[in-house]
Amino acid sequence: xxxxxxxxxxxxxxxEAFLTINCTYTATGYPSLFWYVQYxxxxxxxxxKATKADDKGSNKGFEATYRKETTSFHLEKGSVQxxxxxxxxxxxxxxxxxxxxxxxTRLSVLP
Amino acid sequence: xxxxxxxxxNRITKTGKRIMLECSQTKGHDRMYWYRQDPGLGxxxxxxxxxxxxxxxxxxxxxxxxxxxxQAKFSLSLESAIPNQTALYFCATRLxxxxxxxxxxxxxTRLTVL
Numbered sequence: 001x002x003x004x005x006x007x008x009x010x011x012x013x014x015x016e017a018f019l020t021i022n023c024t025y026t027a028t029g030y031p032s033l034f035w036y037v038q039y040x041x042x043x044x045x046x047x048x049k050a051t052k053a054d055d056k057g058s059n060k061g062f063e064a065t066y067r068k069e070t071t072s073f074h075l076e077k078g079s080v081q082x083x084x085x086x087x088x089x090x091x092x093x094x095x096x097x098x099x100x101x102x103x104x105t106r107l108s109v110l111p
Numbered sequence: 112x113x114x115x116x117x118x119x120x121n122r123i124t125k126t127g128k129r130i131m132l133e134c135s136q137t138k139g140h141d142r143m144y145w146y147r148q149d150p151g152l153g154x155x156x157x158x159x160x161x162x163x164x165x166x167x168x169x170x171x172x173x174x175x176x177x178x179x180x181x182q183a184k185f186s187l188s189l190e191s192a193i194p195n196q197t198a199l200y201f202c203a204t205r206l207x208x209x210x211x212x213x214x215x216x217x218x219x220t221r222l223t224v225l
Contacts, residue, residue, distance in 0.1 A: 032211045043115070043201055043216030044154075051211050089153060098144070098169075099214060103153035 002027040004090050004102035012108045013080055021075040021105045023064075023090035031092040033057075033066050033073040038087040038104070047075075047088070080109045114138045115217040117202050123223045130189040132220050134202030142205040143185040144214065145169075145177060147198040154201065160185055161207060192224045 007022040025031065032051045036044040048057030053068035062077045073090060090102040115136045124130055134143065141162050146154040146169075156169030158177040166177060174196060178186045189196055202217040 034213065041218075043218050044203075044214075045216065046213040049211070049213065093211065098156060098159060101154040103151055 002031070002092060002094065002100045004092055004100055006088075006090050006102040006105050008105070009087075010106040010108055012110065014110050015082055016079045017109075019075070019077040019080045019084075019107070021088055021090075021107070023073045023075065023102060025071050025073065025090075025092050027071075027092055027094060027100075029094055030068075031094045033064070034091045034093065034099070035062070035064055035073070035075050036089040036091060036101075038089065040086070044089060080107070082109045082111050085109045115202060115204055115215050117200075117217040117220050119220060120218065121221045123225065124192055125225050126193055128192050128224075130192050130222065132187045132200055132202075132222070134185045134187070134217055136183050136202075136204045136215075138204055138206075138215060139182075140204035140206045140215070141182065142207045143179065144203040144205070145175075145185070145187045146201045146203065147171070147196075148201060148219075149198050157187065157200075189222075192222075194224045197222060197224045 003026045005024050034049045035047040037047045038044045048059040050057040050066035056065045064073050064075045087104045087106045089104045091099050093099050118133045144159045145157040155171050160179045176188045200220045203214040205214045206212050
């Protein structure tokens with residue numbers, strides 16, 4: 001079945017450091033790919049998405065590029081802030097089917 | 112006002128008790144979902160509903176039941192709660208007719224079964 005794998009956390013960075021959170025997927029066909037973010041005490045909210053190969057999703061300084069050849073959708077940010085501390089989930093969606101979420105990666109950014 | 116609301120936000124109960132978690136949405140979405148979140152396991156789908164007359168089991172439906180009372184309401188019940196159902200529960204909605212559309216999540220219900 002379809003699955004999503006993320007790098008294990010927690011990830012701890014200093015403010016203004018560069019962030020990469022790896023995400024790879026296994027799926028037949030051509031899924032759409034998403035990053036969701038969960039701030040403390042809140043539900044998940046969409047951060048960015050990409051619907052086809054080589055698309056780049058971006059939002060709030062975060063970026064991720066849909067790489068079909070490596071089945072990856074790594075999340076990057078050039079300079080993280082304390083307010084970026086959260087749990088990040090990679091997810092895929094195929095057609096009319098349901099989302100498949102990765103296990104989440106907790107990010108802590110220290111001042 | 113929040114688009115997806117969940118009640119209660121926190122609940123502590125005892126083994127064997129019946130519990131109902133409620134979800135309401137004002138987004139007009141046809142699809143609704145219940146997930147549970149456990150540390151290190153991400154989100155796991157319990158049940159989902161594509162419209163009022165459609166209910167489907169997810170990957171971990173055992174020990175749970177649901178009711179879709181209206182398009183805007185989707186309730187999750189634990190008929191006889193057990194400690195390993197202690198988790199964070201999320202309701203989500205999605206517009207099924209718009210192709211590649213995101214899910215919108217409620218704030219979550221933290222359930223503790225003693």
